[in-house]
Amino acid sequence: MSAPEHIVFITGRLARARLEKVAAGLPEKFRWSIADAGVKVAALMTEEIIRRRIELPEGATRVILPGRCRANLEHLAAHFGMPVERGPDEVVDLPAWLGLSARKIDLSRHDLRIFSEIVDASKMSVEEILAKGQDLARRGADVIDLGGLPDTPFPHLEDAVRAMKEAGLKVSVDSFSREELARGAQAGADFLLSLNEDTLDLAFECDAVPVLVPKRPDDLPSLDRAIERMLKAGRPFLADPILEPIHHGFVDSISRYRDTRARWPDIAMMMGTGNLTELTEADSLGVTALLVGMCSELTIQNVLIVQVSNHTRRTVEEHDAARRVMFAAKADSALPKGYGRALLALHDKRPFVQTSADIVQAAAEVRDPNYRIAVAEDGIHVYNRDIHRVGTDAMAFFPDLNVASDGAHAFYLGAELAKAETAWRLGKRYVQDEPLGWGCAADAEVEDATAFKKAGHTRHSGPDAPPPGTRDARLVKPEADAEPPETIPETAARAEAAPERPQAPKTKLVCGRLVSADQA
Numbered sequence: 001m002s003a004p005e006h007i008v009f010i011t012g013r014l015a016r017a018r019l020e021k022v023a024a025g026l027p028e029k030f031r032w033s034i035a036d037a038g039v040k041v042a043a044l045m046t047e048e049i050i051r052r053r054i055e056l057p058e059g060a061t062r063v064i065l066p067g068r069c070r071a072n073l074e075h076l077a078a079h080f081g082m083p084v085e086r087g088p089d090e091v092v093d094l095p096a097w098l099g100l101s102a103r104k105i106d107l108s109r110h111d112l113r114i115f116s117e118i119v120d121a122s123k124m125s126v127e128e129i130l131a132k133g134q135d136l137a138r139r140g141a142d143v144i145d146l147g148g149l150p151d152t153p154f155p156h157l158e159d160a161v162r163a164m165k166e167a168g169l170k171v172s173v174d175s176f177s178r179e180e181l182a183r184g185a186q187a188g189a190d191f192l193l194s195l196n197e198d199t200l201d202l203a204f205e206c207d208a209v210p211v212l213v214p215k216r217p218d219d220l221p222s223l224d225r226a227i228e229r230m231l232k233a234g235r236p237f238l239a240d241p242i243l244e245p246i247h248h249g250f251v252d253s254i255s256r257y258r259d260t261r262a263r264w265p266d267i268a269m270m271m272g273t274g275n276l277t278e279l280t281e282a283d284s285l286g287v288t289a290l291l292v293g294m295c296s297e298l299t300i301q302n303v304l305i306v307q308v309s310n311h312t313r314r315t316v317e318e319h320d321a322a323r324r325v326m327f328a329a330k331a332d333s334a335l336p337k338g339y340g341r342a343l344l345a346l347h348d349k350r351p352f353v354q355t356s357a358d359i360v361q362a363a364a365e366v367r368d369p370n371y372r373i374a375v376a377e378d379g380i381h382v383y384n385r386d387i388h389r390v391g392t393d394a395m396a397f398f399p400d401l402n403v404a405s406d407g408a409h410a411f412y413l414g415a416e417l418a419k420a421e422t423a424w425r426l427g428k429r430y431v432q433d434e435p436l437g438w439g440c441a442a443d444a445e446v447e448d449a450t451a452f453k454k455a456g457h458t459r460h461s462g463p464d465a466p467p468p469g470t471r472d473a474r475l476v477k478p479e480a481d482a483e484p485p486e487t488i489p490e491t492a493a494r495a496e497a498a499p500e501r502p503q504a505p506k507t508k509l510v511c512g513r514l515v516s517a518d519q520a
Contacts (some may be wrong), residue, residue, distance in 0.1 A: 006059045007032040009087075010050060011066060012042030013483065014362055018091045018354070020493045026095065033057050034488040040365075043068035044478035051079050053485045089431070090353040096338070105328065105339055112295060112323035115172055115191070115304040116141035116316055117274070122154035129160045133169050136307075140320030143191060145304065146184065148175030161187035172211075174304075178202060193304070194240065197226040209236050211270055211304075217242040217249060220256055227264060238302055240270040243291075245279040254294070261298045271295055274306030277315055284312045285441060289336075289343050292322035296330050314441055318343075321440035345441035351427040352377050356390075363388045367481065371401065373416050375430040380420045394421040 009032060011019050016036050023032055037045055037053045043066060050071060056063070063080055065071060067089035076084040088097040116136040121129050133144040144164055148154050157173070157180060164171045165188045172191035173184030178199055181192050185206035194213040195203055203210040212230065214223040223241060230237040241256040257271065273291045277284040295303060307315045321342035329336040341348065354362075356376045363383040366372065374381045379392040382401070389400050394417035403410040416432060423430035429437060435445060 004031055005061045006057075008035050008056055008060045008063050008487075009033070010035045010037060010042070010045070010054055010063060010069075012037055012039045012045060014040050014365055015042045015066065015091060016488075017361060018358060019094075020488070022091050022094050023490075024493055026098070027100070030098070031059075032490050033060070034493055036486045036488065038483040038485045039478045040481065041478060042066040043070075045069050045071065046478070047071035047075055049479060050076060053482075055485070055487065056080060056082075057487055057489065090429070092350065092353045107324040107328055107340060107342075109331075110320075110323040110327045111301050112292065112319075112327070113142045113302045114140060114316065114319050114323075115143040115145045115193075115270070115302065117145040117147045117174060117304060117306050119147040119306060119308055120149065121146040121160065122149050122152045122157075126156055126159045126163050130163045130167060133164050133171075134167060136316055137169055139316040141305075141316050143170040143172050145172040145174050145191075145193065146189075148173070148177060148180050150176055154180055157183050158187035161189050173208075182206070184208070191238075195226070197222050197229070200226050200229060203230070203235065203237070204233070209238065211238045211240055213240050213242055217244055217253060217256075220260065223260070224263065227267060231267075236268070238268045238270045239264070240272060240304075243272055243275050245275045250276070257294070257298055257300065261300070268302065269298070269300040270302035270304060271300050272304040272306075273315075273319070274304065274308075277312050278306050278309050281311065283345070284315055285318050285343060285345050285439070288315065288318040289322045289325075292319060292326050293336065295323075296326035317440045341437060342440045345439040347427045348429050348437070351375075351423070351429050353429060356381070359383070360388070371413060373413075373420050373430075373432045375420050375424050380417065380424055382417070392421065392424060394418045 007030065009019055009023060011034060013036060016034065019034055023034065026032070035054050035056065037049060039045055039049065039053075045066075050065075050069075060080075061082055063076070063082060063084040064087040065073075065076075065084065067087050069086065073084045073086060088094055116139075118124070118129060118132050118136075124132070129146070136144055146157065146160060146164075148157075154175075161171050161173070161184055170191075171184075171189045172193055173181055173189045174193035175181050175184070181195075181199075181202055182205070185192055185202070185208040189208050191211060192202065192206075192208045193211045195210040196213055196215045198215065200210070200212070210230075212223060212226045214220055216222075220241065223239060227237070227239055239260060241260050242253060243257075244250050244253040257269070261269065271291065271294070273288065276291060277287050280287060292303070295301070303319060305315050305319055307313065325336050325339045325343055328339050336343075352375060354374055354376055356378045359374050359376055359381045362374075363372070363381070366383065366385050369384050369386065371382055371384050379390050380394070380397075382389045382397055387400055389397060391397060394414070397417055398410075398414075401410075401413060403413060419436060420430045422428070423436055437444065
């Protein structure tokens with residue numbers, strides 16, 4: 001029988017107490033030790049510091065670094081002779097990172113094809129259409145839909161289709177004009193939107209896959225007849241019962257999707273989500289998540305989306321994120337909860353990673369003049385060796401910060417405090433010097449996990465170094481006041497630290513409420 005796994009968590013002095021609390025709450029099946037490198041800030045540990053100061057206990061099998069530690073994992077793995085991994089950014093996320101959420105999250109897969117429409121393609125040049133199509137594909141679209149406008153000539157339709165195909169893109173053509181649809185198909189379009197039983201003959205004159213719609217949204221029998229004809233001919237197609245806007249048949253249209261799936265359990269279907277995302281002035285991310293959830297339940301594996309209004313400028317990314325979350329949740333027979341933060345833009349599920357008491361304890365350990373900023377449920381905390389202030393108004397901190405003579409540092413603190421106030425008011429995670437996370441509503445910065453960030457523009461307020469106590473003091477080397485390294489075994493840490501939280505009792509979902517499994 002192989003020896004049990006023994007994890008070593010490497011940390012710094014300031015984070016050690018919090019790590020002990022969280023680790024002490026891990027199930028007994030985990031064997032672990034904490035290796036305190038003796039430096040204050042774990043994120044500032046370099047590869048060289050770790051190699052020189054950390055000695056692993058006997059029996060160790062795996063090493064986990066803090067998420068913000070910039071070190072080369074391969075180099076350290078070779079040094080220690082065992083796997084070295086970068087853990088989560090926040091200690092409170094460690095249990096989930098270790099897989100204690102009872103599921104392994106894989107968001108690499110999905111089964112939903114995104115058609116993204118360029119609604120005014122007839123008014124754009126071929127070059128503009130191609131650039132737009134490539135941008136939509138980069139964002140996550142699988143098929144680029146060229147939309148035709150009523151009474152607007154589209155003489156370059158064929159050239160646009162051919163240019164897109166030559167660039168390796170899948171193309172669909174959407175038009176009320178049968179003549180335009182035929183031209184698009186002849187140029188090589190992959191799909192035609194939208195044919196009903198009166199225009200269905202076109203589907204038998206080309207190789208493009210038709211998207212079938214009813215003659216009127218409430219005329220499902222006409223859609224059924226079109227479906228029957230395509231099935232009898234053995235030709236591929238998609239069926240779209242048409243989603244209608246709120247107060248214009250929305251609820252009835254949802255019922256039609258359900259009814260169509262019930263009558264035709266094996267056909268390929270499409271839902272056009274733009275009638276809801278574009279025509280509802282609400283943040284589109286939640287609307288999109290709900291609609292993609294419906295598609296997941298009904299096995300609708302194609303969506304036609306529109307990205308025109310300013311409030312839907314990220315709808316491709318939103319559909320891409322939602323399809324991955326819903327696919328993973330469906331595969332797990334689970335609620336779409338606990339599958340990452342991509343669908344959380346305004347709020348975070350667990351925004352405050354430190355309690356006020358945690359921050360007070362950390363502040364008591366600080367011996368330098370650099371300002372730290374943290375956010376807890378009671379507000380924004382600003383502290384260094386001299387002060388610890390708590391408030392909810394970023395501007396109100398200025399008189400206490402002693403930076404009136406250092407414009408660059410004042411600018412930096414003002415920007416960070418404004419960000420912290422935004423995070424506190426919205427219930428978002430705040431990390432000093434890091435951008436707020438907006439889920440799939442904004443692109444996240446891609447960082448080199450093996451290198452520290454370059455010094456910012458506020459390092460100096462002029463040609464001379466700023467006075468003592470300003471941000472330049474951050475440049476003190478992490479080992480300047482380091483203590484001897486120490487390894488804390490599991491038994492000692494469990495004895496000293498109470499669990500971060502008690503183990504939650506097992507629950508079941510009954511009639512929309514979570515109740516104790518014993519009561520279910």
